[in-house]
Amino acid sequence: MILQNDKRIKTKWIHKEGCATMAVLWYLNKKKGLQMSPELVDQYFERLKDFGAYTDKMLIDWRKAFRAFGSNVFVSYNPIDYRLAPGEFAIGEWYNPKTRFTHFTAVDGVPGNYICTYDPLGESVTVRDGYLKRLRVFREAK
Numbered sequence: 001m002i003l004q005n006d007k008r009i010k011t012k013w014i015h016k017e018g019c020a021t022m023a024v025l026w027y028l029n030k031k032k033g034l035q036m037s038p039e040l041v042d043q044y045f046e047r048l049k050d051f052g053a054y055t056d057k058m059l060i061d062w063r064k065a066f067r068a069f070g071s072n073v074f075v076s077y078n079p080i081d082y083r084l085a086p087g088e089f090a091i092g093e094w095y096n097p098k099t100r101f102t103h104f105t106a107v108d109g110v111p112g113n114y115i116c117t118y119d120p121l122g123e124s125v126t127v128r129d130g131y132l133k134r135l136r137v138f139r140e141a142k
Contacts, residue, residue, distance in 0.1 A: 001026055001029065001036065001118060002022070002025075002036050002037065002038060002041060003022070003120060003121060003122050004018040004019055004021070004022045004120040004121060005121060005122075006038050006041075008038030008039070009038045009041050009042060010038075010042050011041070011042050011045050014041065014045065017058075018045075018120065019103050019104040019105070019120040019121065020059040020065075020091070020104040021041075021044075021045060021048065021059060021065075022041075022120035023091045023104045023105055023106050023118065023120060024059075024062070024065045024066065024091070025041065025044060026106055026118045026120070027066075027089060027091070027106060027138070028066070028069050028071060031071070031089070032069065032070075032071055034069060044069075047068050047069075048064075048065055048068050050068075051064050051065075051067065051068035052064055053065040053068060062075045062091075062136060062138070063075055066138070071140070072140065072141040073138045073139060073140055073141060074138070074139045074141055075136055075137070075138050076136075076137050077134060077135070077136060077137075078090075078134065078135045078136075078137050079134060079135070080092075080111065080114060080132050080133070080134060080135060081111040081112075082111065082135055082137065083110060083111055084108075084110075084137065085139070087139060087140065088137050088138065088139045089106075089108075089137075089138050090106075090107050090108070090114075090135045090136065090137050090138070091104050091105065091106060091107065091135070091136045091138070092104065092105050092106075092107035092114060092116065092132050092133075092134075092135055092136075093132070093133045093134045093135070093136070094116075094124075094126045094127050094130045094131065094132055094133060095126070095130050095131060095133040096125060096126040096129050096130030096131075097130070098129060098130075099125065099126065099129075099130075101125075101126045101130070102126070102133075103119075103120075103121070103124050103126035103127060103130070104120070104136075105117075105118060105119045105120065105124075105127060106118035107132065107135070114132055114135075
C-alpha cells in the first residue's frame with residue numbers, strides 16, 4: 001500500500017498531514033477495490049476537494065470522503081471501549097502526548113486490544129509511543 005510520505009505524491013501537504021486521507025483510501029482499496037498509485041492519490045485528493053470533503057488541508061467530512069468514491073457510509077465517533085459490530089470498520093485517532101501529534105490509522109480488534117492494521121506513515125512514532133484516543137466507526141448504508 002502507498003504511504004503518505006511517498007515522494008512520488010505531488011500533493012506535498014499529504015506527506016505531513018494526509019493520514020486521514022490515506023486511511024480512507026486504504027479502506028476504499030480494501031473494501032471496494034479502489035486502485036492505488038502515487039499519481040492516483042493526487043487525483044483522488046482533487047476529487048475529494050471537489051466533492052467538499054476538505055478545506056484548508058483538513059478532512060472535514062468523513063462521509064463525503066467515502067461518498068466521493070460511491071461508498072455511502074454512516075459514521076459515528078466512539079470511545080475506544082466500543083465493540084465493532086459485524087460489517088463495521090474503524091479509523092483510529094492516536095495521540096502522542098510527548099509530541100502532541102494526532103495521527104489517523106486503520107484499526108481492527110476488540111476493546112482493550114485494537115491494533116493498527118494500516119499506518120499511513122508505515123511505523124509512526126505517534127502509534128508506537130502514543131495511545132488510541134477515539135474511533136471513527138463506519139458502516140455501509142443499505
